[in-house]
Amino acid sequence: MISSLAAGNLTFNPLYKEVKIRITRGLAAGAWKPGAAIPSESRLAQQFNVSIGTIRKAIDELVGEKILLRQQGRGTFVATHTEDRTLFFFFHIVGKDGGKELPVTEMLSFRRSKAEGEDAARLKIPHGSRTLRIHNILKLGGKPVIFDEIVVPTALFPDLDEDTFVKREGTIYGLYQARYGINVIRISERLSAANPPQQITALLGSRQRTPALVIKRVAYTYNDTPVEYRVSWVNTEAHEYLSDLWKNEAR
Amino acid sequence: MISSLAAGNLTFNPLYKEVKIRITRGLAAGAWKPGAAIPSESRLAQQFNVSIGTIRKAIDELVGEKILLRQQGRGTFVATHTEDRTLFFFFHIVGKDGGKELPVTEMLSFRRSKAEGEDAARLKIPHGSRTLRIHNILKLGGKPVIFDEIVVPTALFPDLDEDTFVKREGTIYGLYQARYGINVIRISERLSAANPPQQITALLGSRQRTPALVIKRVAYTYNDTPVEYRVSWVNTEAHEYLSDLWKNEAR
DNA sequence: TTCGATTTGTTCGTATGTATT
DNA sequence: TAATACATACGAACAAATCGA
Numbered sequence: 001m002i003s004s005l006a007a008g009n010l011t012f013n014p015l016y017k018e019v020k021i022r023i024t025r026g027l028a029a030g031a032w033k034p035g036a037a038i039p040s041e042s043r044l045a046q047q048f049n050v051s052i053g054t055i056r057k058a059i060d061e062l063v064g065e066k067i068l069l070r071q072q073g074r075g076t077f078v079a080t081h082t083e084d085r086t087l088f089f090f091f092h093i094v095g096k097d098g099g100k101e102l103p104v105t106e107m108l109s110f111r112r113s114k115a116e117g118e119d120a121a122r123l124k125i126p127h128g129s130r131t132l133r134i135h136n137i138l139k140l141g142g143k144p145v146i147f148d149e150i151v152v153p154t155a156l157f158p159d160l161d162e163d164t165f166v167k168r169e170g171t172i173y174g175l176y177q178a179r180y181g182i183n184v185i186r187i188s189e190r191l192s193a194a195n196p197p198q199q200i201t202a203l204l205g206s207r208q209r210t211p212a213l214v215i216k217r218v219a220y221t222y223n224d225t226p227v228e229y230r231v232s233w234v235n236t237e238a239h240e241y242l243s244d245l246w247k248n249e250a251r
Numbered sequence: 252m253i254s255s256l257a258a259g260n261l262t263f264n265p266l267y268k269e270v271k272i273r274i275t276r277g278l279a280a281g282a283w284k285p286g287a288a289i290p291s292e293s294r295l296a297q298q299f300n301v302s303i304g305t306i307r308k309a310i311d312e313l314v315g316e317k318i319l320l321r322q323q324g325r326g327t328f329v330a331t332h333t334e335d336r337t338l339f340f341f342f343h344i345v346g347k348d349g350g351k352e353l354p355v356t357e358m359l360s361f362r363r364s365k366a367e368g369e370d371a372a373r374l375k376i377p378h379g380s381r382t383l384r385i386h387n388i389l390k391l392g393g394k395p396v397i398f399d400e401i402v403v404p405t406a407l408f409p410d411l412d413e414d415t416f417v418k419r420e421g422t423i424y425g426l427y428q429a430r431y432g433i434n435v436i437r438i439s440e441r442l443s444a445a446n447p448p449q450q451i452t453a454l455l456g457s458r459q460r461t462p463a464l465v466i467k468r469v470a471y472t473y474n475d476t477p478v479e480y481r482v483s484w485v486n487t488e489a490h491e492y493l494s495d496l497w498k499n500e501a502r
Numbered sequence: 503t504t505c506g507a508t509t510t511g512t513t514c515g516t517a518t519g520t521a522t523t
Numbered sequence: 524t525a526a527t528a529c530a531t532a533c534g535a536a537c538a539a540a541t542c543g544a
Contacts, residue, residue, distance in 0.1 A: 014512060040528055051514045056529090064315065072529045073521030092494075096443075189494045192347075192487035193444035193462040211444040211462025216491075236443035240467075243343075243440045243494050265531060291509055302533045307510090323510045324540030505544085512538070519531070 015050055019058035022048070027067070027078060027183070028222035034177045035082075037075035038068065067185050081174040081184070090173065090187055090219075093146065093234060094242045103138035103146065105172070108203075110134050110162040112154070119151045122218045122229040130154040134165065137203055140239065147200050147233040156182060156227060173219070182227055184219045191215050191241065196233050204235040213241060266301055270309035273299070278318065278329060279473040281432045286333075288326035289319065318436050332425040332435070341424065341438055341470075344397065344485060345493045354389035354397065356423070359454075361385050361413040363405070370402045373469045373480045381405040385416065388454055391490065398451050398484040407433060407478060424470070433478055435470045442466050442492065447484050455486040464492060 013021070023038070032038045041059070045052040059076060062068040066089060069077045079086055087102060094100050113133040120127040131151050138146035150172070152160075157180055168175040176182040196204070196212040204212070213234040219227045234241065264272070274289070283289045292310070296303040310327060313319040317340060320328045330337055338353060345351050364384040371378040382402050389397035401423070403411075408431055419426040427433040447455070447463040455463070464485040470478045485492065 016512075042528080053515080054513060057512085070529065071522085073523080073527080075522095075528060094441075096441075190345075190347075191442060191464060191492040191494065192490075193464040193485075194487070195460075195462060209446070209460070211446055213442060213444040213464070234444075236445070239443075241442040243442065267531075293509080304534080305532060308531085321510065322540085324508080324542080326509060326541095507542090507544100509541080510539085512536100514536080515534090517531100517533080520529085522528080523526085 016054045016057040019044075019048055019050065019055060020061055023058060023062065024067070024222055030181045032078050033181070034078045034080045034183055037077050040075060065185070078183070079185075081171050081177050087171065090184070092189075092242050093140070093239050095140070096238055096240055101140055103140050105148075106137045106139065107162075107166055108135040108137060110165060113151070115151070115153070118216075119229050122216075123151070123153055123226045125153050125155075125226075132157065132160060143238075144204050145235050145239050147196075147203050149231045151229045152227065156180065176227065183221050184227055185222065186220045186224075187217050188220070189215050189217045200233050204233065206235045206237060210235070210237065212236065215241070267305045267308040270295075270299055270301065270306060271312055274309060274313065275318070275473055278434070283329050284432070285329045285331040285428045285434055288328050291326060316436070329434070330436070332422050332428050338422065341435070343440075343493050344391070344490050346391070347489055347491055352391050354391050356399075357388045357390065358413075358417050359386040359388060361416060364402070366402070366404070369467075370480050373467075374402070374404055374477045376404050376406075376477075383408065383411060395455050396486050396490050398447075398454050400482045402480045403478065407431065427478065433472050435472055435478055437471045437475075438468050439471070440466050440468045451484050455484065457486045457488060461486070461488065463487065466492070 023044075026032060026038075038044070039047070041052050041055045044055045048055065059068060059070070063070055063076075066079055066086060069079050069083075071077065081087065081090075088100065091102065093103070111133055113131050115123065115125055115127060115129050115131050117127075119125075119131060120129070123131075125131075131153055134148075134150040134152075136148040136150065137144045138148060157176070160180075164179070165175070168179075170178075173184045176184060192214050193211050194214050195209065196206075200212070201208065201210070206212070213236050215230075215232040215234065217228075217230045217232065219230070221227050274295075277283060277289075289295070290298070292303050292306045295306045299306065310319060310321070314321055314327075317330055317337060320330050320334075322328065332338065332341075339351065342353065344354070362384055364382050365379050366374060366376055366382050367378075370376075370382060371380070374382075376382075382404055385399075385401040385403075387399040387401065388395045389399060408427070411431075415430070416426070419430075421429075424435045427435060443465050444462050445465050446460065447457075451463070452459065452461070457463070464487050466481075466483040466485065468479075468481045468483065470481070472478050
């Protein structure tokens with residue numbers, strides 16, 4: 001249960017920061033599931049024993065970080081990976097002609113493995129610990145454009161098997177969220193150019209000696225906990241990576 | 252002079268949006284120069300004839316977009332391109348070892364030219380209109396890492412010549428800002444992988460057949476007006492492009 | 503060094519508007 | 524229609540940082 005705040009705030013944080021931390025903690029603990037509404041602002045104000053303006057300021061920041069989503073007249077909801085808006089927050093490959101489109105994923109392989117050099121470091125797990133290693137082809141407009149290797153700690157997804165993965169509805173992050181309560185809220189990507197290995201060139205259907213874009217992504221959930229490490233090889237003959245800084249429409 | 256607002260708001264915008272628009276207009280018109288303070292919140296509240304809370308909400312958004320910068324006890328300032336914080340907002344190449352460093356720019360050529368295909372489209376200027384075309388090498392740790400071609404409309408920088416460009420202090424965007432009052436506030440980048448032409452490979456000191464990261468950037472000032480089109484070739488043997496979405500520290 | 507004026511930061515409270523159910 | 528929830532706007536009080544007298 002959430003206790004009053006205004007009374008004994010032992011940290012030196014402003015009240016609204018404290019409220020934000022407590023709400024985030026509730027999210028991390030799964031108190032409110034993705035897609036569900038959190039308590040109304042007035043109710044939170046009561047529970048925390050602070051003014052409604054303070055609650056609004058805390059929620060404002062979480063909305064800015066796309067962790068929560070407000071809807072006037074309805075409530076405030078935990079962001080999900082099923083809304084187009086948030087989907088393109090995590091997927092940045094677009095057609096060179098400007099077309100935005102979501103990819104269709106086809107799994108190539110699914111196996112148990114151990115964390116090697118980069119995996120372990122990026123996922124902040126011990127070297128050699130158990131992981132799942134999944135290979136996918138992502139198609140855009142029916143054509144293969146991206147080859148993915150996904151590495152996740154088995155500990156986070158205990159009973160995830162090939163069947164569950166393939167038969168999921170929606171995106172991979174949607175699966176993490178709906179089935180395991182793990183909500184990816186931030187990613188960090190590092191891009192470089194490289195000549196892909198033979199097999200990948202073949203899979204992407206690109207010409208020999210066509211360089212590819214390599215994206216090394218770490219996905220994080222609350223409190224900067226790494227969830228997934230993913231290496232993508234992108235055929236950039238007809239597509240490119242879009243980084244728009246900072247088209248912040250509304251806010 | 253800024254007139255009262257609360258009275259005759261003919262648009263259907265909320266007041267604070269209207270305030271934001273007017274402040275942005277003032278910035279675009281050069282009413283307050285980069286680095287200078289805008290009027291205090293209480294003074295703005297008087298001028299616009301709205302409450303201080305409404306002013307704060309308008310400024311909040313501009314601060315979120317890194318257009319303004321608040322400092323408790325001092326005032327609110329127009330963001331400049333001389334602060335480390337904003338510099339890395341526009342420069343994304345980091346060492347693979349994780350080292351962040353700002354590049355040293357060396358000009359290779361500076362000439363007058365005309366807008367060709369992509370230039371014209373991206374800069375939203377007529378095909379064939381006059382431009383400046385500048386080539387640079389950017390060094391990190393003393394070694395060449397990036398080759399740049401910069402295209403800007405001559406109309407925006409009427410008297411910009413080679414000497415002014417080379418002898419500037421600080422960054423290129425700092426020059427646009429300090430000398431021409433043009434404040435780059437947003438960039439959009441499209442990345443792909445490609446084999447660079449011979450000369451660029453040589454300039455970057457990379458091995459034959461080493462692919463490079465190609466970054467096509469459009470820089471915008473207020474009201475989404477394009478200012479500069481820049482194509483960069485990056486040697487990603489020891490460096491990579493960092494896209495962190497979204498490490499929003501404080502907010 | 504101290505003090506006071508100025509400016510932003512935080513918190514509270516209230517009233518009213520608008521969207522949803 | 525009524526109740527609920529978020530959105531906008533106002534105002535007040537005090538805290539904290541800055542700066543110059």
